[in-house]
Amino acid sequence: VLDTNGAAVPSARVVVKNKATGQTRETTTSGEGTYTLQNLPPATYEVRVEASNFAQAVVETVTLNVGEVLAINVTLSPAGAQASVVITPSDVLNVDTNTSQVAGVINERTLANLPLNGRNFLDLAFLIPGNAPAPNYDPTKTTTIEVSSAGQLGRGGNIAVDGADNNDDVVGGTLQNFPQDGIGEFQIVTNRFSAEIGRSASSAINIVTKGGSNEFHGSGAFFFRNSRLSAVLPTLDRGLVQTAGRPPFDREQYTASIGGPIKRDRAWFFAAFEYRNQDGVVITGVRDLTARRVVTSFSPALLNDLLFTTRGDWQTGKNDRMAFRYSDQREDDVDRGSLRRPIGTADNRQHSFNRYHSFVYNWTHTFSPAVLNDVVFHENNFLNRIPSFVENKNEIRFPSVQDGGNFRIPQQTPQNRVQFRDNLSWTTGAHALKFGGEFQRIDAGAVFDLFGSGTLFTTEDFASRDRNSDGQVNDNDIPVAITISSAAPVRPPTVDDLDNYYFAFYAQDDWKVRPNFTLNLGLRWEVDTDAKNLKHFDEINPILLPFVGSSRSREYNNFAPRVGFNWDPWSNGRTSIRGGYGIYYDRIVLEVPLLERLLDGRKLSLGVRTGSVLDASGNFVPGTPTLANPFVGTLIPGAGAVGINILDKNLSTPYVQQFNLGVQREIAPDLVLSADFIHSFGSKFIIGRAIGSVFNPVAGGTDGVVNIESSVKNWYDGLLINAQKRFSHRYSFNASYTLQKSFNFSNDDQIPFQVGPLDNNNLRLEKGPPPNEERHRFTFYGVVDIPYGFQVSPIYTLASDVPFDIQLPPDIGGTRIPQLQRNAGGRTFRTGSELNVFINQFNAGRPLASRLPLVRDELKLGDSFQSFDLRLTKTFRFSERFNIQAIAEVFNLFNVTNIRGVNNVNFSGFQNTLLRDSANSAAPGYLRSSSFGSAVQTAGGVFGTGGPRGFQFAVRINY
Known part of the structure; x- marks a missing residue:
């Protein structure tokens, strides 16, 4: 002043x-x-x-x-x-002249008017530079959106709603969804947040729900779309579409909200409700017995999602205010039973039931104008349940499709959290100080009936001859390679008491050294009590003692210093130069200690039996296993070992060192341009490495031991440019561009059992780009009020391709090609002709059975992403406080085909295995792979973001 x-x-x-x-x-x-x-x-x-x-x-x-x-x-x-x-x-002043963080905010007005496909608030993160969709690593919550920030893969990151954690501590990522009409504002700090926030080596997402005011207000809306308003999925078999028609789909979303005073100037309430009823489809495989090929089809996939949140605020006195929030979500959905290949049939789907509850209490007390204390108490409960989709039906793994009951269900995962946070803010002189602490107790468990329905693996998709001498060639003539069924001593295998206590303390000082220069100084300390399974260490299988040693200890040295600066060189509030450095600890998800307790050599064991036996003429011998009677083969001693996982004695919490340097400038009234360079270097990230074997008496043979250890790193460099126009003169917009490059050692950042290292003694061979790396990403969104009560709100996204692994043919291993870096497709090789040069060099001097098939020369490896979404709103005003809005939305207006996958094994969406055109080594197709690089899946599945063009209509009442 x-x-x-x-x-x-x-x-x-x-x-x-x-x-x-x-x-x-x-x-x-x-x-x-x-x-x-x-x-x-x-x-x-x-x-x-x-x-x-x-x-x-x-x-x-x-x-x-x-x-x-x-x-x-x-x-x-x-x-x-x-x-x-x-x-x-x-x-x-619109320029941040106080902090050194790299962040983006989407306010209430923008949030309420953007076209969000599915109305999930986490989609907003992808509009902020440095953030992109992450692969879905959790098949139990198939509709969940995961956020990848600054090269990390999405399991980490801290999502807080009203200051309370909304994280899945079992597998990572987000937990509960909220009605969009209940969300007040959205912020994501992509890099360099203050010491007040922890449990994230990635980004920090901060959500604030709406509260009531002194005026009654509310809304109600109905959103509708169906297959007649959508384009056809380009990856579907065209012949199937002609005969069966376009995939059926309809979605209705009902929303309502109301808020107002309980007592003016003292107490207020707000509530929001949303229900999504969706009858859609999921892409499945069908064995076309006439054409003798596997084609893509579609099967019904329902989704019922009920969201509710209510909040009360109370000014109890001059110096005290309180807030209460209760939120509930009840979701059940049918989706694919596996995020991995090969594609599943309709019987291989799953039906998930997810239940979420959360309660938050907040008390703020003002001791003086300079001293304020804020307390948050939080409790949430989550239960995921996946019962058997088809009863008493074995899973059949054909080479190109998997049929029958999925091998990993039924299963169940509960998680319960209690959280307490206390923050003291003290302003003294040029110092804005904050001190505080946090406590969390997370209690979880798991029920996992692996191969409970029995699984058999075949050698052919279709029978090649009459092997049972019945005069017909049908499925009963397909040889069985091997069968697997559960031999667990207690079924279903269960892990209880998977709990962890988290403690943290921090201090933060934003020091105004000069009126135009601020230092941001912070220090955070945090500890997890049982991320290393200390509570159950004495229960470890005795046969593993030579590997695990006699003791473990907690980490008490997780200190995270943070220092940054913000300089306003001309002291006019229009320019800031900012930068800093900090250490940020991730959290170890509870699935890591769960692996040690579940895969301990005792709980999970399998019965592995021999498959079909053929005589010299290639016919079945009497009594041999067939599809009609598969589980009669000889039990293979020791083959039922599923592998043992142990936690390394020196397992540590992963952490990332973050650097940033940038400038922010108001180049015109309400228009701010920023450019930030950020660099991240991650250490002690988790990987599973085979370190030996042990005789397992339960399995009756040798069992491999995988050590879960903190042995790998990751790197990220990014240039984040953003132009933000705040709403004035009837419009606002935000345009952002990200140029980035990153490397890591795994397609997952914590769970090691999906794809192990090629060489356990040389982990550097695993270094490569992450599966979702987009070197370039541009986004634009805006809200424009035009005459006669119309409003236009666009979202445009353009991103470069993502890389993918190049897999060996199944007959010679099926893993990625050892001579290539991980995710070489789209990076080391851009075209089929470039890849063929390597294949010819690889094949030179090798026997025919070990040679790789060539791909199409004209093939382009990878596909960019482009989508233009648009909302047009017409408001009919009947009074100052009552209006009706007619809304029309279109997603992917130009119907661009965006090939993208879902999971981290192959996020590209292209067929990435060198499948031979013919299994006959004498045929030309043995050394040709016509299917490699073919499109398998589009972004967003059938009707999600980036998928085929879809129109949606809505009517909304505001009062």
Whole structure:
């Protein structure tokens, strides 16, 4: 606060009033004229500044977004010149001159008007530079959206809703969804957040739910789309579409919200409801017995998703305010039973039931204008249940399709969390200090009936001859290679008491060294009590003692310092140069210790039996296993060993060192341009490495031992450019561009059992780009009010291709080609002709059976992503407080075919195995792979983001 001569005004009274609720906070300026009000909730405020011998100054409208630090400089005029001075919103500085973090915010107005396919708030993260979709690693929650930030793969990251964790601590990623109408604001800090936030080596997502105000308000809406409003999936077999028609689909979403005062200026309430009823399809495989080929088809896939959240706020006294929130989600959906290949049939689907509850209590007490304390208590419960989809039906693994009951269901996962956080904010002189601590108890478990329905592997998709001498050639003539069924001593195998306690303490000082230079200094300490399975260490299988040793210890040295700066070189609030360094610890998901307890050589054991026996003429011998009677083969001693997992004695919490340097500049009123370079270097990330074997008496043979250890690293470099136009003159927009490059050692960042290293003694061979790396990514979104009550809101996304592994033919291993780096497709090789040069070199001097088939020369390895979504809204106003909106939305307006996968084994969406055209080594097709590089799946599945063009219509009532 300055006078008209530019001198500081000390002891000025600054009063901030929430315009929706009437709540006020106040403070006084320091001797240097500075003032700070910490922990203000996101809202629209009025700011009044008063001082002796000066006229009152009023900033009538200031919008504070979640996670933002606003600088509002006020110049006071001498008393008597005029009663008060009104400062327009354009005088409020839009450049962050206080923090060194790299973040993006989407406010309530923008969030409410963007076209979001599926209305999931996490889609907003992909509009912020440095963030992109992550592969789905969790087949139990197939509709979940995961966020990859700064090259990380999505299991980490911290998602907080009203200051409370919303993370899945069993497998990682997000937990509960919320009604879009209940979300107030969205912020994602991609890099370099303060010491107040932990449990993330990636990004921090901060969500604030809506609260009530002194005026009653509410809404109701209905959204609708169906297959007649959508284009046909390009990867479907065209002959199937002609005979069976386009895939059936319809989605109805019902939303409602209401909020208002319980007592004006003292207590308020808000509630939001959303229900999604979707009758869709999932891509499945069909064995066409007439054409003798596996074709893609579709099968019904329902989705029922009920979301509810309610919140109450209470100003109990001048210095105390409280908030309560309860949220509930009940979801059941049918989807594919596996995220891996090969494709599954209709019987191989799964039906998931997910239940979520969360309760949050927040109490804020103001001790003085300079000291404030904030307490958060949180409890949430989650239960995932996947019963058998088809009863008493074995799974049949044909080479190109898997049929029958999925091998990994039924299963069940509960998770319960209790969380307590306390933060003390203290402003003294030029220091804005924060101290605090956090406690969490996470209790989880698992039920996992692996191969409970029995699985048999065949050698052919279709019978090649009559092997049972019945005069017909049908499925009963397909040889069985091997069968697997559960031999667990207790079924289903169960792990209880998978719990962990988390403690953290932190201190943060945002020090205004000079009026135009701020230092951000922080230190965080955190510890997990049982991420290394200490509680159950004495229960470890005795045969493993030579590997695990006699003891383990907790990590008590996870100190995370953070230092940053923000410099306003011209002291006018229009430019900031910012940078910093910090250490950020990830969290070890509970699936890691779960692996040690489940794959301990005792709980899970399998019965592996021999397959079909043929005579010299290639016919079945009497009594041999066939599809009609598969589980009669000889039990293979020792073959039922599923592998043993142990946690390394020195297993550590992964951490990332983050660096950033950037500039932010207001280049025009309400238009801010920023450019940030960020570098991340991750250490002690987790991988599974085979270290030996042991005789397992339960399996009756040798069992391999995989050591889960902190042995690998990752790197990320990115240039993040963003232009943001705040809403004024009837429009707002945000345009961002990311140029990035990253490397890691696995297609997963914590769970090691999916694809192991090629050489356990040389992990450097695993270094390669992550499966979802987009070197270039551009996004644009905006909201434009046009005459006659119309509004247009576009979202445009353009991204380069993602890489993929190149897999050996199944007859010579099926793993990735050892001579190539991981995910070489689209990086080492861009075209089929480039890959064929390598294949010819590889084949030179090798016997025919070990040679690789050639691919099409004209093949392009990889596919860019491009989607343009648009919403058009017409508002019919009947009064100042009542209107009806007609909404039309289109997703992927130009119907661009975007090939993308789902899982981290092959996120590219292309067929990436060198499948031979013919199994006959004498045929030309033996050394040709026509199917390699063919499109398998589009982005977003059948009707998701980036999928075929789809129209959606809605009507909304606001009052």
